[in-house]
Amino acid sequence: MGESPAPVNVRLVNVTKQFAEVRAVDNLSLDIRAGEFLSLLGPSGCGKTTTLRMLGGFEEPSTGSIFFGEKDVTGLPPYRRDVNTVFQSYALFPHLSVGDNIAFGLRRQGVSKADAAQRVGEMLELVDLAGLSARRPAALSGGQQQRVALARALVNRPTLLLLDEPMSALDAKLRKHMQIELKRIQSQVGITFLYVTHDQEEALTMSDRIVVMNQGRIEGLGTPREVYERPQTDFVASFLGASNLLPGILGSATQGYYDVEVTGGHRLRVAAANVAEGLTASSAVQVGVRPEKIHLVPSARAEEAGTNCLRGVVRVATFSGVGNQYLILSPDGRDFTVYAQNIGDALAPRTGDEVEMRWPVEHTFVVRPSGTMTNEGE
Amino acid sequence: MSGSGTSGVTRLRRRAVPYLLALPAAVWLVGLFLVPLLVMLVKSLETCSPMTGACTMSWHWGEFGSQLSMFHKQMLTSLKFAGIATAIDLLLAFPIAYWIAFYGGRRKNFFLLMLLVPFFVSFVIRTVIWEFLLSNDGIVLTTLRNVHVVSTDFHILGTSTAVIAGLAYNFLPFTALPIYVALERIDRRLLDASQDLYASRITTFTRVILPLCIPGIFAAFLLTFIPAFGDYVNQQVLGGIGNTMIGTVIQNTFLINLDYAGGSALSAILMVISLVGILLYGRLIGSATIGEFL
Numbered sequence: 136m137g138e139s140p141a142p143v144n145v146r147l148v149n150v151t152k153q154f155a156e157v158r159a160v161d162n163l164s165l166d167i168r169a170g171e172f173l174s175l176l177g178p179s180g181c182g183k184t185t186t187l188r189m190l191g192g193f194e195e196p197s198t199g200s201i202f203f204g205e206k207d208v209t210g211l212p213p214y215r216r217d218v219n220t221v222f223q224s225y226a227l228f229p230h231l232s233v234g235d236n237i238a239f240g241l242r243r244q245g246v247s248k249a250d251a252a253q254r255v256g257e258m259l260e261l262v263d264l265a266g267l268s269a270r271r272p273a274a275l276s277g278g279q280q281q282r283v284a285l286a287r288a289l290v291n292r293p294t295l296l297l298l299d300e301p302m303s304a305l306d307a308k309l310r311k312h313m314q315i316e317l318k319r320i321q322s323q324v325g326i327t328f329l330y331v332t333h334d335q336e337e338a339l340t341m342s343d344r345i346v347v348m349n350q351g352r353i354e355g356l357g358t359p360r361e362v363y364e365r366p367q368t369d370f371v372a373s374f375l376g377a378s379n380l381l382p383g384i385l386g387s388a389t390q391g392y393y394d395v396e397v398t399g400g401h402r403l404r405v406a407a408a409n410v411a412e413g414l415t416a417s418s419a420v421q422v423g424v425r426p427e428k429i430h431l432v433p434s435a436r437a438e439e440a441g442t443n444c445l446r447g448v449v450r451v452a453t454f455s456g457v458g459n460q461y462l463i464l465s466p467d468g469r470d471f472t473v474y475a476q477n478i479g480d481a482l483a484p485r486t487g488d489e490v491e492m493r494w495p496v497e498h499t500f501v502v503r504p505s506g507t508m509t510n511e512g513e
Numbered sequence: 514m515s516g517s518g519t520s521g522v523t524r525l526r527r528r529a530v531p532y533l534l535a536l537p538a539a540v541w542l543v544g545l546f547l548v549p550l551l552v553m554l555v556k557s558l559e560t561c562s563p564m565t566g567a568c569t570m571s572w573h574w575g576e577f578g579s580q581l582s583m584f585h586k587q588m589l590t591s592l593k594f595a596g597i598a599t600a601i602d603l604l605l606a607f608p609i610a611y612w613i614a615f616y617g618g619r620r621k622n623f624f625l626l627m628l629l630v631p632f633f634v635s636f637v638i639r640t641v642i643w644e645f646l647l648s649n650d651g652i653v654l655t656t657l658r659n660v661h662v663v664s665t666d667f668h669i670l671g672t673s674t675a676v677i678a679g680l681a682y683n684f685l686p687f688t689a690l691p692i693y694v695a696l697e698r699i700d701r702r703l704l705d706a707s708q709d710l711y712a713s714r715i716t717t718f719t720r721v722i723l724p725l726c727i728p729g730i731f732a733a734f735l736l737t738f739i740p741a742f743g744d745y746v747n748q749q750v751l752g753g754i755g756n757t758m759i760g761t762v763i764q765n766t767f768l769i770n771l772d773y774a775g776g777s778a779l780s781a782i783l784m785v786i787s788l789v790g791i792l793l794y795g796r797l798i799g800s801a802t803i804g805e806f807l
Contacts, residue, residue: 213708226706240710
């Protein structure tokens with residue numbers, strides 16, 4: 136795909152956006168690495184779209200700065216930024232043909248008609264829409280419109296491509312297909328993608344890194360695996376996938392492990408690497424484990440080293456084809472969710488059975504209360 | 514098919530409902546609009562006695578030609594006045610409609626109402642008030658004369674300027690509303706998209722906003738030009754000798770000369786000219802869009 140400008144990092148430095156009464160983005164700092172696929176994930180109203188709009192130039196930060204490489208773009212209008220956007224509803228120009236839609240940005244930048252036509256042709260090829268150049272957007276399906284929106288943005292070879300929930304209007308099957316397509320196109324063009332979504336699966340499948348946002352702040356940042364396996368806050372632990380979280384007090388470190396005193400008198404062991412940053416001994420924390428990491432064993436079985444265990448009674452057992460989902464009631468009255476894959480286990484527990492929940496210490500994590508992340512994203 | 518008796522009746526009833534609902538409107542349209550139109554066209558082929566006004570069918574097609582040769586000057590005057598007034602209205606209405614559509618915020622409806630309030634007063638009364646305003650001893654000219662902006666023998670009333678001003682004033686809402694609707698319908702995200710694709714505000718206006726409201730502008734043009742073209746009130750109240758418009762001629766032909774054939778022929782000519790405008794619209798912009806703005 137032609138020569139792209141030298142990729143540069145995009146940095147948000149202490150960016151805050153205050154609307155009349157709402158602080159949509161709260162002192163956010165983030166480095167977007169050149170060429171990466173970064174997702175901003177969070178519930179609606181978490182500030183992810185405002186962040187995207189500030190990067191695009193549609194909103195100006197109340198305080199803080201945005202840099203493209205060394206260049207401060209904070210006050211620049213959208214048309215003077217090297218950024219393009221794929222809008223949620225595509226926002227294709229209804230009075231222009233597909234080809235003219237894609238050529239719009241090039242023509243405004245002074246690219247000649249002939250050169251623009253050639254690049255439009257290449258783009259249509261890339262997004263698999265060759266031959267549809269003369270159509271009007273209204274004559275295309277939702278998936279095709281989305282490809283046009285993508286082509287219209289990509290053809291300008293921006294420093295940063297912003298994607299604002301571009302899949303939300305597609306049906307589930309098409310969405311899956313487009314996820315793969317998008318990833319292919321991204322690796323082909325090598326442009327930095329910032330993908331805004333509230334769909335965690337989308338974020339996990341496509342991203343190089345994920346930023347989890349809540350209430351205008353970054354709650355977690357890292358590769359999909361890091362963010363999933365070692366969530367930093369209770370918000371991330373329960374927003375991204377599901378987690379069983381127990382309140383407790385962090386003990387002191389011994390040989391790379393911490394003990395957490397859980398309310399109810401139990402003690403759970405956790406690897407130091409899985410303890411959220413910035414926590415010290417005797418802080419109030421939550422200790423967690425993902426439902427799929429827990430094994431259910433008959434309660435009489437001998438203890439194993441390197442595992443945490445808790446007793447409980449099966450309250451609900453649900454069969455879902457690929458697996459079983461259990462609700463286990465612990466003696467201190469807490470419900471645990473457990474997923475077990477359906478591997479034909481004849482000993483699968485039934486409602487009312489006494490069981491022991493066991494999970495490896497490595498899969499135990501300790502999170503901070505939400506909203507306390509202060510360090511800036513690397 | 515079993516039970517087709519009852520379901521057949523039901524189906525029939527269901528099919529009849531839309532027609533029944535349309536019946537009152539259809540009767541109204543046919544009785545009060547189509548029939549008079551046909552009567553008018555028939556009348557234009559009759560010969561009428563100037564003394565009694567009684568007409569007899571004579572298939573006199575020459576009426577069209579003779580009326581046109583008698584009154585083509587007034588016809589041209591009307592075209593000119595209506596054209597200038599429409600141009601003024603488009604230039605005035607666009608910024609107003611643009612401002613309300615894009616900056617009206619929550620008060621859009623209030624501003625639209627403000628635009629319309631003067632038009633709750635009868636057309637004739639409004640025009641007569643303009644006569645008061647523009648008359649030689651009216652407030653406008655008296656003030657201007659007192660501060661020596663205009664000479665003592667300056668007058669507006671009776672001139673073409675007064676007629677055009679009256680037309681422009683009276684038809685302004687017909688221009689503003691379709692343009693407003695067209696602007697209001699533009700998806701604001703398209704403006705974001707345009708700026709995102711390196712179009713400045715001005716380029717966004719010329720490349721996105723303007724093309725998208727062309728149908729509205731054309732609807733505004735028709736809704737202003739056609740009634741202004743046939744108008745007779747403004748010219749009679751504000752105009753004078755030498756700027757007679759075709760509307761006045763038609764009115765006089767009917768009501769003073771009692772020449773129903775001639776008046777009908779003139780009306781038919783007027784209608785044809787207006788129809789040509791609408792057909793042009795259909796050709797240029799596509800007939801599908803016209804209904805959305807009228």
